Each structure stands twice: as C-alpha cells, then as structure tokens.
Amino acid sequence: MAGKTTRVLIVDDSALMRTLIADQLADVGGIEVCGAASSGQQALQMMKQKEPDVITLDVQMPGMDGLETLDKLLAIRPIPVIMVSAMTQLGGDITLDALERGAFDYVAKPEGLGAAESVMRDDLVRKIRSVADTDVAKVLEIRRARAEVRRKRRAAAGVTKKTSVVRPKQAEPVVANNWPCRCIAIGISTGGPPALTSLFENLPAGLPPIVIVQHMPEQFTRAFAKRLDSISQVKVKEAETGDMLEAGCAYVAPGGRHLEIRRHTRSQTRLEVFDADPVSGHRPSVDVMMRSAAKVFGDTCLGVVMTGMGRDGSDGCKAIRKGGGFVLGQDEASSDIYGMNRVAFIEGNVDKQFDLQDASATIVREAKRLRNGVVSAR
16 A cells, blocks of 8 residues: 655745755655645645645745744644745744744755755655654644743743843853763754753753754854853853863854864863764764764763654764763653654663753753762662
C-alpha cells in the first residue's frame, strides 16, 4: 500500500520563488504541490479550498505580511507552517518571531539559482516530510503555554512588550570556580528557538560557560544570540574563533560552520570556528562540539540534548558520558520533535530526562552535583 501523499501549499509574493519551490518539489515522491498563493489573503482562501497538509510561507510580503498571515492560517486550523526567509538580519528576526507564534520550522531562501537544489530540494523536502505527521495542535499548545508564562512574568516585573529584558544583567563578571561543572554543552534543532528562549529566561547568572549548537542558517544565529542575550541574565553571543570561555556567558555556534572547544592554557579554553564537511548531516554539528567538550573537560562536562529531528548529538552525548560527564535529555512530552533526544536516549547516551518547564532548575542542580564523573545519589 502506497504511503500518504503530503499536500503542500506554497505562499510567496515572488513568482520566481513560487516556481522555484514548486519545481524542486515536483518530482519528489510522496509530496504534491496542491497550490501556490501570491499573497496572504489568497493563502487563506486556498487553505480552505485545497486543504493542504503543510504550508511554506514567505516571511516578507507586501500587504498582509508573513507574521499576520501565519496568525490567521493557524486560527483556521493547526497546520505545520515552514517559513521561507531571506538570509538577512531582518529576515532572521521575523523568522524568530514566527517560530514564537507557532511556525514549525524554517528554511533560508537560496542565494542564487545554483543553491536552489541543495536548499529547496534537500532541506525543505526533509523538513516537509518531518512535520507532515506532527501533532501541531500539541506543539501550539506547548508554545502558547510558554508564552503565557512569559507574559505573566513580564507583567509581574512591570516589563512592557517593547522591553524584553526581565532581569538586569550583573555589572560584575562572575567567577564560577566553585562549580564542579566547567562547561554546559547544549545541542538542539527543530523547535529549538522557542525552547531555548524558555530556558534562558530562567537561567541564573554565574553559571559555567555554555556552548550551544542550534541548527540554523548563517545570519539567523547572530539574530538568535542577540535575542537570547536580551532576555537572559546570561551573556549570549554568536561564537567566534578566539573567544575565551568565561563563566556567566553562552556561545551560539554560527550557522554553516562547525564549532569546537580547544585547550588554550592550563586554565583557559577557547573556541574555534571552522569550515568542514557536514557531520551527522549538519554544519554546525552537535556531535563535533560535544566531542570537543568531552575531550577538553572530561568529567566536568554537562551535556544537554534537546528537541530536534535526526540523530545529531547522540554520538557527542556518548563521548561526554565516556569521559565521565553527565548528560541530560529533554523528554518527549515537552519536545516539539522528539528526535535527536530520542535517539540519544534509546542508544543509552542520556543519564536523565527532563521536562522543558524544569530545564533551568535541572541544569543548575546537575551542574552543582557533578563531581569527578559521579553525580550524587538522588
């Protein structure tokens, strides 16, 4: 019996982009383009007429823009929406807003026709297949619950929508030499931006250095790092070669490049950003970063693998555990996509699972209890 065909509605004000996406999806087995809309208003009409399973939505459109269109599409019914964004700072910012509002994933528009096949035929097809059978209503419920918690917290703190910082940053640098943990290595993919936003809003100042691989295109990671920095007591930046790891700081791997932690001196470690082939299907790769963290920090490393599709991160988690470190994995119930964390868990590379709601407290607790490769009895 043949598998179900996934019907895709393309929404983009550019005729060239609509044709480009349609052409790349035309010969893909199990995927059918059921329509193409040139505006948000037309998309709303076609959604009711064509009943698609997945929608690709342009971020920046005249008239009813991508964000307004997204809100109205999801109000009709829960449906996986993949944002198609220009590789610009503005495109990255709007895409992050869309993910907070309920978009499921995103792809970056190819820079020139030569990149169209790798971006649209490979990346987009993979994401369409991944989200087609997802319980979107559940994901939207989770994200809306997080948003409501943040709204109440901001209201209690007297923070307006225009001012996203809930708590002021510390004026003095924090020395975390008393922490048995020396590094927190986080790997995350699909569903990551909303999940990390929820986590970082609650992390306290003074933690050991945090190194993050979030699967994202170039430019998006810079916008994302700035967004996390604006809502957290932790200082967050996009990682650069030569960055020295410091307590109270987090470093986001730049899109399209690998990130490793390397020993600089006996007491200092630095970051190295470099070009190389994808590992575990990704660049940056969680496995690459976590293996380097395990090599440098050994039994003082805390690994965290979270929501995302694929298996990137499982081998890195294994390396951390082999080195005497401890690994946390986000549980299925709180994950948009229980993929990377599921693989790591079933392969025996996760010591303990956690609900996203308890992520901050769990990370702090385990970072404090990590000593010489042994976590105190629970």
